[in-house]
Structures are given as structure tokens and as C-alpha cells.
Amino acid sequence: MKYHLMRGIAPVLAIVLLTLCGCGAPVKSSAIPKISDIPSRTPEAAASPTVPAARERLPRPPFEAPVPTRAEPLAPGQSGQDPVTIQAADAALYGSLRLSGDGGAGMFEQKDPLDMLEFTVNLTYEGFYRLDFEAKSSGGYKENTVRIDGEPAGTLVTDSAEYEPSALQNIYLTKGEHTIALTAVWGWISVKSLTLTPQGTPDGNVYNVPAGLVNPNADDNALALMSYLAVNYGRVSLAGQQSQGDWQSDHGLFGGEAEHIYELTGKRPAVIGLDMIDYTPSRVANGARSTEVEAAIEAWENNAIVTFCWHWNAPEQYITGDWWSAFYTEHTEPGFFKEIMDGDDPEGYDALIRDIDAIAAELTILRDAGVPVLWRPLHEASGGWFWWGTDRESYLELYALLYDRLTNLHNLTNLIWVWNGQHKNWYPGDNMADIIGEDVYAEQRSYASQVNRFLTALSYTDAPKMITLSENGVLFDPDLASRDGSLWSWWCVWNGDFVSGESYTENEMLRKVYNSELVVTHDELPDLKTHPIYIDE
Numbered sequence: 048m049k050y051h052l053m054r055g056i057a058p059v060l061a062i063v064l065l066t067l068c069g070c071g072a073p074v075k076s077s078a079i080p081k082i083s084d085i086p087s088r089t090p091e092a093a094a095s096p097t098v099p100a101a102r103e104r105l106p107r108p109p110f111e112a113p114v115p116t117r118a119e120p121l122a123p124g125q126s127g128q129d130p131v132t133i134q135a136a137d138a139a140l141y142g143s144l145r146l147s148g149d150g151g152a153g154m155f156e157q158k159d160p161l162d163m164l165e166f167t168v169n170l171t172y173e174g175f176y177r178l179d180f181e182a183k184s185s186g187g188y189k190e191n192t193v194r195i196d197g198e199p200a201g202t203l204v205t206d207s208a209e210y211e212p213s214a215l216q217n218i219y220l221t222k223g224e225h226t227i228a229l230t231a232v233w234g235w236i237s238v239k240s241l242t243l244t245p246q247g248t249p250d251g252n253v254y255n256v257p258a259g260l261v262n263p264n265a266d267d268n269a270l271a272l273m274s275y276l277a278v279n280y281g282r283v284s285l286a287g288q289q290s291q292g293d294w295q296s297d298h299g300l301f302g303g304e305a306e307h308i309y310e311l312t313g314k315r316p317a318v319i320g321l322d323m324i325d326y327t328p329s330r331v332a333n334g335a336r337s338t339e340v341e342a343a344i345e346a347w348e349n350n351a352i353v354t355f356c357w358h359w360n361a362p363e364q365y366i367t368g369d370w371w372s373a374f375y376t377e378h379t380e381p382g383f384f385k386e387i388m389d390g391d392d393p394e395g396y397d398a399l400i401r402d403i404d405a406i407a408a409e410l411t412i413l414r415d416a417g418v419p420v421l422w423r424p425l426h427e428a429s430g431g432w433f434w435w436g437t438d439r440e441s442y443l444e445l446y447a448l449l450y451d452r453l454t455n456l457h458n459l460t461n462l463i464w465v466w467n468g469q470h471k472n473w474y475p476g477d478n479m480a481d482i483i484g485e486d487v488y489a490e491q492r493s494y495a496s497q498v499n500r501f502l503t504a505l506s507y508t509d510a511p512k513m514i515t516l517s518e519n520g521v522l523f524d525p526d527l528a529s530r531d532g533s534l535w536s537w538w539c540v541w542n543g544d545f546v547s548g549e550s551y552t553e554n555e556m557l558r559k560v561y562n563s564e565l566v567v568t569h570d571e572l573p574d575l576k577t578h579p580i581y582i583d584e
Contacts, residue, residue: 102267107258107274107581112251113281113529128172130244138241139165151210153237154185155229165228166241173221175246175531179212180205180229181239189233192490196225199493202500203229205236212242217249217498217531249498249532254281256511258581260481266460267580269419272352273463273481274581275573276536280513284525285537285567286560287318287354288546289518291339299342300351300569304546311554312561315569318421319346320539323357324374326409328402330360333370340409347418350576351569354421354465354517354539357406361434362398379434388441403449407457414461417576422462423517424449427486429470439473446475467517470507477510482536484517491551494524501533520545522552525565534565 135152142161144152155162170176178193180203188206192199193215205213220243229238258277260269276285290305292298299305300319309315324330325337343353358374360366361383368378387395413420425446428436435442446466453459466480474480485504487497497516504514516523516538528534545551560566 102271102577102580104582105579107583108278110255113254113534114251128170128245130242131168131170132240132242133166133168134240135164135238137166139163139167141165147237149210149239151183151237151239153235155191155231155234155236157231157234159231159234162231162234163228164238165226167224167226168243169224170220170222170243172245174219175216175249176218176220177244177246178215178218178227179242179244180214181210181242182213182236183207183210185235185237189236191232191234191236192230194226194228194230195220197228198495199490200495201498202232202487202489204503210237210239215499216246216502217533219530251281251532253505253511253532254534256280256513257583259583261464261478262454262460262462264454264458264460265463266414266419268417268576269461269463270580271578272419272421272575275575275578276482276513278581279567280536281534283565283567284528284534285317285352286314286569287320287352287537287539288316289320289322289539289542290316290342291320291322291324291542292342296338296342298339300346300349302342304540304542307547308557308561312558314561316351317567317569317572318352318354318537318539319343320354320356320542323355323406323409324360326406327357327360328405329363329366329370329373331405332363335371340412343413343418343420344416347416350572350574352421352537352572352575353413353418354423354537355410356423356426356467358433359402359425359435362395362402364398365395365434374433376432376434376437382437384434384445385438385441388438388444399445399448400452403452404457407453407459410453410459410462411457414459417461419461419463421465421482423465423467423484426467426484426517428468429473442468442473443475447479450475450479465515465517474507477508477512480508480512482513482515483507484515486518487516488518488520488541489523491521492553492556493521494527494552494556496523496528496531496533498528498531498533501535520551522556522560524556525560525563529565 136146136150140152141163142159143156144162144164146152152164182205184205190202190204193201193203200218201215203213227241256277258274260273288304288308290298290303292303297303300315305315321339321343325335346353361373361379365380365383366373367380372378386392387399425435427433428442430436435445463481464479465482465484467484468474483504485500487500501514513536516535518541519538520541540546561568
């Protein structure tokens with residue numbers, strides 16, 4: 048998925064390549080503990096954590112599906128609108144697009160804004176539609192943008208070498224004439240036809256997910272946080288912001304991007320995104336330092352929710368490019384990951400274990416401080432741009448190893464496991480994932496709900512799992528997400544330019560989102576340290 052390559056390395060590097068808001072000194076109340084006020088980490092402190100009294104378990108409140116836009120699903124023929132099919136030969140072709148002998152229109156040139164296939168349709172029914180593009184790709188998985196009446200409406204995924212339906216669902220259209228256009232992002236597809244079929248109301252029961260966690264020994268704070276997320280899923284979405292600072296230490300709930308948002312909206316994110324990147328041994332060996340753990344404790348002590356990713360820098364012996372970007376495949380030795388996981392490099396395996404244990408030490412500090420963590424390791428694997436995504440079988444083995452070692456050896460009872468592999472074939476299993484995350488970097492100022500990425504994430508497993516927008520560049524309009532049946536549990540806008548200016552999200556939309564009744568901000572969170580723990584019955 049090229050959006051990561053387009054972002055380049057700016058969002059994740061810890062030194063000069065990390066883009067930060069740089070909005071000046073944060074304004075903090077003297078009553079709020081600063082990072083410098085938090086006791087330093089010592090082995091004695093870690094060995095003697097304060098153990099709170101066990102919290103009462105309560106029956107979970109009955110689930111009520113959110114009220115849909117339409118009260119009832121459609122019966123066959125109820126809409127009065129028959130399916131409509133339009134051939135590519137009857138559509139408008141722009142740029143380099145040409146009709147082929149098989150009736151298909153293509154091929155789209157990558158990122159060429161002139162390449163567009165535009166269908167025109169006149170509808171007699173206002174409501175939800177399924178859009179089936181009969182399409183094939185050249186060279187495997189491709190993503191391209193669908194625009195309705197000129198506005199981005201979602202991403203079309205095409206990965207078949209033969210013509211097959213590629214669908215967008217829960218697309219809301221009014222009566223009358225509409226243009227539905229396909230424009231190039233990755234390009235390299237051919238389209239034969241478009242079929243529009245009326246759909247019923249989105250199923251609100253997708254929001255009925257368990258309140259429990261996959262780790263049977265999960266601690267009370269983790270269980271209470273998951274209980275809060277579960278009972279509010281589908282009703283509201285939690286505001287989140289990646290606010291990592293690494294060497295600059297301008298991060299967390301009261302710094303960096305979160306402070307910038309506060310200055311614009313008067314509110315702070317409910318969820319703060321941080322990164323374990325600079326605790327990785329190969330970065331520490333090059334002088335990296337981090338206070339992300341301290342920032343997490345500060346956020347939790349002030350009743351915010353913390354999510355951590357880990358841009359895992361490869362062990363030093365496998366770095367072939369810049370050491371600070373050695374989580375990227377292109378900066379590491381080709382094939383080293385598979386060789387390790389195949390058992391052909393015992394020293395490399397030991398290096399991976401060393402790295403895992405180093406991060407476990409930081410997560411242990413958080414556990415002992417009572418901080419539950421929405422833990423999102425080995426993210427975006429299927430894209431291949433990170434070294435842990437260069438081989439699927441090796442990835443699945445490493446994910447299982449990581450889960451087992453952190454859960455059973457290091458007894459990290461504070462982790463809520465957010466799996467973010469971005470493809471069904473990379474799913475590790477229901478017993479190792481509490482929540483499924485999807486990372487979406489939509490076009491600038493495109494506030495669509497991204498419903499089809501939500502539905503894609505739902506399709507990774509038949510088990511009821513919560514779906515979250517674990518990374519995004521542009522905010523979505525919560526009104527559209529609620530209407531489309533895709534109200535993500537929380538979202539987490541990436542740092543730097545994605546929030547510090549208006550290139551991606553305009554300030555007017557930022558204020559609308561942060562003041563929406565469908566969005567929970569930091570000031571609206573309940574006391575998470577006393578929140579009930581619900582038992583599924």
C-alpha cells in the first residue's frame with residue numbers, strides 16, 4: 048500500500064527525520080504532574096509494585112444496536128430501484144485510458160490525475176448501495192480511489208488477474224444523477240463494468256463485541272479499559288493522536304500535537320499514541336534515548352488512554368542503510384528475517400529475543416505503574432515495507448513468539464493486543480488479538496467514513512472483534528461514520544504535518560470532530576481507574 052511509501056520516513060524517525068508540531072512550550076497546570084516529577088525507574092520500584100484491591104465484576108449491560116439511518120432493512124424489491132449495470136464502453140474515459148478488446152477500460156497510470164473512468168447513473172432510490180466494479184489488476188494487489196460527484200468516497204481494492212467483482216459497500220446515495228469515477232493511485236487495473244445494487248441498513252450488531260481479553264490473567268485496569276471500550280463501541284468514537292517526541296520529549300498528553308489540538312479546540316485527545324522505537328537495542332547502541340514510558344505514565348495518571356506501537360529497528364548486524372531507519376525493509380539485509388525464523392541463524396534469533404526482552408522491560412514498568420496499554424506491535428506487516436512483513440509465515444511465527452513471551456514469560460497483564468497486519472492472510476488467530484486495527488491514509492481533506500476499510504477489517508475473522516482506526520492521516524466525519532455503520536472504536540491521527548497544519552484536515556473540521564457528540568475527548572472520559580469490569584454472559 049503506497050501511502051506508507053508516500054509518507055516516507057518522516058513520521059517514524061526519532062532524530063532529525065521525525066516531524067513534530069513544534070508549537071512552543073506546553074501550558075500545564077501546576078496540579079498536573081510533569082514527566083520530571085515522576086519517580087525515576089529503579090529495579091526496586093519495578094520489583095515492588097503497588098497492588099490495588101481487586102475490583103468488583105459486574106454483569107455487562109444489555110447490548111443495544113445503534114439506531115440506523117433507515118429503521119428497517121430492505122426486502123427484495125422494496126427500494127423500487129433495480130440493480131443498475133453500466134459498461135465501461137458507456138462510461139467517459141480520460142487521460143491515457145483506452146478500451147481493450149475484452150471490453151475493459153485501462154490501464155491506469157500510477158498516480159496520474161488525468162486517468163479517470165467516470166460512470167453516470169440516475170437513481171430513483173435514496174439509501175445505501177453496493178458498488179461492484181468488474182475489475183482485474185496487473186501485478187497483484189492494487190488500491191485506487193473511487194469518487195462520487197467529485198468527492199473521494201473510498202478505496203477500491205483489486206487483486207485478481209481475471210475480471211472479478213471488487214466491491215464497495217454501504218455507499219449512501221440520494222435520488223437523481225450521480226457520477227461515480229475511478230481515479231489512479233496505484234493504477235494498473237482494468238475495469239469492465241460497474242453495478243449498483245440497493246442495500247439495506249448497515250447491521251448495528253457488528254458493534255456487539257466481548258468485553259473480556261484474550262489473556263485470561265489480564266489485570267483489572269486492562270479489563271476495565273476494555274469494558275469501557277466495549278460498551279461504548281458503536282455509540283461513540285474516541286479521539287486519538289500520535290504524540291511521540293522521542294529525543295525532543297515534546298510529546299504525550301500535554302505536549303506536541305496534543306497541545307496543538309488543545310489550542311485549536313479547547314480539548315485534548317482521549318487516546319495518546321506513543322512508540323517504543325528508541326528503546327530498541329540497535330538504536331540505544333547508537334545513542335538513542337526516550338521518555339515515551341514516562342509520557343505514558345503521565346497520561347494515565349491524568350486519566351488518558353495510551354496506545355503504543357513499536358517501530359522495531361533491526362538488530363545491528365542486519366542494518367545495511369541508515370541505522371535510524373532500519374525498521375524499513377530497504378535498510379536491512381535481504382532475507383535475514385526468514386533465515387532467522389527458519390532456524391538457520393541462531394545468533395539472529397537470540398538478537399530478536401534480546402530485543403523483545405528489552406521492550407518487555409519497558410512494558411513491565413508500565414504494568415507496575417498500573418498503566419493499561421493498547422499494544423500494537425508488528426503493524427502493517429502485509430505491506431512489506433517493514434522487515435517483519437517480508438515473509439508471511441515468518442511474521443506469523445514471530446507474532447506468536449512475541450505474544451507468548453510477553454504474556455507468559457514476562458507476565459505482562461496490562462496489554463490489550465491490537466493486531467494491525469492489514470490483510471486476512473496475516474491474521475494470527477482469535478486467541479492472540481483483542482482488537483483489529485486498520486491504518487488508513489486517505490486523500491487530503493477527504494472526510495469520508497472509510498466504511499469499506501472498516502468492513503475489510505471485519506472480514507479478517509468470523510469472531511466478533513472491535514475495529515479501530517489505529518493510524519490515520521485525515522480525520523473522518525463522525526456523522527458519516529455513524530450513518531455508514533463504521534464508527535471506529537478510536538482513531539489515532541499520525542503526528543507532524545498530519546495535524547500541525549491544514550494540509551490534511553482543515554481546522555474547521557478538526558473543531559467539528561472534537562466537539563461532536565459522537566466523539567469522546569479527554570475531558571469526557573470517566574474515571575478509568577474505577578470504571579466497572581464487565582463480565583460477558
